[in-house]
Amino acid sequence: MDTPPRPITGTWSDDPAHFRKVNRRNFLTVGALAGFGSLTLADLLRSEARAEKKDYASFEGTAKSIIHIFLPGGMAHQESFDPKPYAPIEYRGEMGNVQTKVPGVLFGDTLTKTAALADKLCVVRSMTHGEAAHERGTHNMYTGYRPSPALQYPSIGSVISHEYGPRNNLPPYVCIPTLPNIYAGTGYLSSAFSPFCLGSDPAGGGFKVQDLGLPGGIDDSRFSTRRTMLSAVNQHFQKKEASDLLNAMDTFYDRAYSLISSQQAREAFNIEAEPAALRDAYGRNTAGARMLLARRLVQAGVRLVNLTYGGWDMHNAIVPGFRGQMPAFDQAFATLISDLEATGLLKETVVMVSSEFGRTPKINATAGRDHWQKVFSVVLAGGGLMGGSVFGSSNATASEPEENAIGPEDLFYTVYHTLGIVGDKELMAPGDRPIEIIDGGQVRKELLS
């Protein structure tokens, strides 16, 4: 009884990649159970998933939340976190570099503030995958999977929603400002795990989260009257009908009520509540506002905040591109790290800066760089990851990984690990196909502190 059940040899149950039939599980059956107890939907989905064969209980991780900063378009690694000052000019580009706080480690010269905090960062310079098209690369860097024609994989945020559910009445997965791309969605998981999108940019003047505030003319007491009336109206139907669908719907109404009615939860979205000095420090611009709001949200209990910043597809004129966009990022990011540090959140919050790929080793004819997926950089910080380190390296021209090449599988496996989620665990896709959260990855211990 001590040994975990082994797959039965010679049955299809033996093949973990396909079609292991367990009891019919889908969103709906879970809802049915919800009617009988006080378990939340996420609890149920979780406990139900534990019944499967390739399963692991989550454990106490080093991190509680993630801030995922995605730089869409494919940010050049040469101009940012992996400069090659000794490469010929057509490779290294025109931009200079700056010595970081970690001896011998250089960053691009638009990252001066970040360089001063490099002892908090874990710079991965040997990231590699096989996809040079935007959408495919983006898919890799949101899901940890190569795109498949047969299956849509869930994003890391949806997987975390699925595994952990909400905390402090806040949605577990929030996108700032909107759904950044289709790969940030739920994939084969139920859309119940989709991100909560603000629908409005915190940098903008009239920032207001979509549907969070009560409509004009309705105050708290009127809303509470409405709730009472709604529950009275629902009564007749609820007496008559018993369905998993109804329970599932109720679950989300309850979540909405708790979000609307919890002052604390609503306050998490209120960027105005931050001191003016801190807002200035972050920068009153897209990068600053989004990162500051991200900090507020993880502080309040959101598990994964995804935000995007800028456009990095610099086929032309890469120098002005960097000079235009990177300083704001630099300021905001450096402030984010020191702010997280100051509030004690850094040790339990993973910050990940990534892009779909890097850019070509050589400057092209239009003074830009093109898509390059063979090697690029990702920056990690906090949450039990190794600060002040550089993981792996690219070769002299930043065109291939030189040592410790790492793919999205290992990166995501390791990030999941910091949250206490085992990447090898299987979730159920339609057709009752159990699919690993990450296929074939492993924890790269060198990334952990």
Add this chain to the structure above:
Amino acid sequence: MRLLSVLRHRIQPLNPLSVSSRVSAMDASRRILKATVALCAAFLCSGSGPGFAQEAVVDSLRVYPPEIILETSRSRQLLVVQAVYSDGITRDVTSQAQVQLSNAALVRQEGSTLYPAADGEGQLTVSFGGKSLAVPVKVTKAAENRDVSFRLDIMPIFMKTGCNTGSCHGAARGKDGFRLSLFGFDPEGDHYRLTRELSGRRLDLAVPSKSLLIEKAVGAVPHTGGKRFAPDSEICKELERWVDANCPNDPPTVPTCTSIAIYPTQAVLDGEGEKQQVTVIAKYSDGTTRDVTSLSLFLSNDDSVASINPDGSVTAGQRGEAYIMARFATHTVGSQYIVLPKGLKFSFPPQTPVNYVDELVNAKLQKLRMAPSAVCDDETFLRRVYLDLTGTLPTTEDYQRFVPSPDPQKRLKLIDELLERKEFTEIWVQYWAEWLMIRSNNVISPKAALLYYNWLADQIGRNVPLDRMVQELLSASGGTFKVPQTNYYQNETDILKVAENVAQVFMGMRIQCAQCHNHPFDRWTMDDYYSFAAFFSQIGRKGGEDYREAIIFNSGGGEVAHPVGGRQMPPKFLGGAQPDLKGQDRRVVMAKWLASPENPYFAQNFTNRVWSHFFGRGIIDQVDDVRISNPSVNPELLAELSKRFTESNYNFKQLVRDICRSDAYQRSTARNDSNKTDEKNFAHANLRRLKAESLLDCISQVTGTKDKFPGLPVGARAVQIVDGNTSTYFLTTFGRANRETVCSCEVKMEPTLSQALHLLNGDTVNGKIQQGGLIAKWLGEKVEPLQIVERLYVGCVGRKPTAEEVAAFQPLFPAGADPKPVLDDLFWSLLNSREFLFNH
């Protein structure tokens, strides 16, 4: 052969579905309780009805396989005897049955397995419980050994023991340095990799048991996949025999497996723990057969109902229905298992079936010992049929006209009336637009998308027979403006993807798996896949006069090559013949076959999709995931619907009429004791959330407001949206399909936080209530508040408020107080209510 047919006849002896004398035109008086008709009577006559509560006796025996053929000393046959009792229960009585051979020298029996002893023919007589049955036995070459064959004996081992699965050596890059083709799609390559790829230890010709292949599998050396079988197992001996024979490859003449059969074909098990052994027979291209039970992979589609172990022994679990499937070579077959609570006493209540739909749905329920729920009341029916047929809610006038009417024919009349509404057409245009992925993109201009949509709307609107419409669509050539249906080929230009889309939309099958390996749980091989794709390899595309227009034509050249070996694949219908294509456009030939009775999946696919619209789930569900391992819950029903649909010359409205008239469609959602666990046999109605478009349209309808979508006039409804790219926050949040793929899964019905927040706080509900100003208007017309309450209830949820509800609202309107805020809140509550969001 004659014996065989007699036997077959006995195998399905008492089909309670012999419905010859069924009354089917009782539409009118169905709610008047008529005498107990047909079903019960038929049942009592047959004596095998589940309603038969007396002591059950053996009614008949089934012996499997129906004939026993043993060839060479290596053959054997596992015998299974199944007794069918008068109460419909089946039992595995193989070990208790008496077996007698007319010529005892022919075979040797060990347990339930027969081995050849001497050549000759004879008869095996099996007796049990007073019944007996004889099956023919034929033994040839009893003294001859059969040489080991790589394809016939070794390849099946890799599948049975899980070596060539996707997570092990079947992975594209193999595992731990050793690769096999996934599920054995490439035997030649596997032979090469085993024997030639690596010098050294993989195979040890001198001491076969020391081959790494075997040492790893028996766990003698560390193996990531663990121990797969024991050193003294039959499988291990067979591998050693092959290595001992110098690892021979097969001559090109080696027979291939052409089909397999699993027995028994059906079982009804009496309570948890009941067992039933299965036996699997493979047929080969040279006419031989073989017992492959020990080499088959087994699977239950619901382990909680019936599970199966690797030896093919089924164990019953909780009440329900499961399919037990066996896979061998590229074939998969299934058999139905019904598990009942032990000693269940049940009698099927008398039914008055309206038409064949009811007969067949009830027949299945009867097998499951479930009673259908009652027919729903008029209010529920009115709302349900309006939503399903028109995507709108019945108005107050509709309600007042229908509900009080004493006309016994009123439901029939209403169905016929709604079928003629333009809203009915619009719902189906919307479905088709999803299936055909009508949306503008980089390649398809908004103008082309609009023309495409108009073509579609015109076809559906004129009720063009489905076969003609699909043929016109798929064989079209010309400009994407002039012949807008050619946009179908502009939407997707990848040959393989086009083939996959056609299979998924028009046949309900996902053949994607077979792009890279033989489909593991269906019949489709890579050959099938690439041969089908070859129909789409000669589509020419060029620019038209208008830069936004493209011209699709038959280029007459281009082939599809098989990725293994690079063979050019001749076009072959999916699951059909290889047509003569000389001088013809491949697509024309394909379309003619695809949308015709020759293609059995065409009508089935469409009827299943239509069914799913009215019941919330298909007879095969998901509707575009038809495969052997996803069996139909009621094959007879689906077959009959498809047959009639085909015979009616693909008359869509007739199909819908048949479905809507049936009690099966009109049932209440209330469950009874016997059907409370049913989720898929249509024993009761199910709640269904409204689709995003209908939901928005209904909110606009009851609030008396209009929407404006880009490219459409003010007041156009969401269901009329032309372009998949056109959406609103509301529609996206409620899971509207954006038509990027053909998958039915694009439409999302699961609830989310954003949906709840939007209905509670968003501008759709709150804004529209104010914008429509209905309450203010009625108050202005001096309508009493309680009357307004009633109007709101009837408008939103299709019923009058109950007495309790009225009593609860009464005190909210004290004299002198402004009733408007209360009425606003009620309106808001109704639009947020579950009763409004669901069709029930």
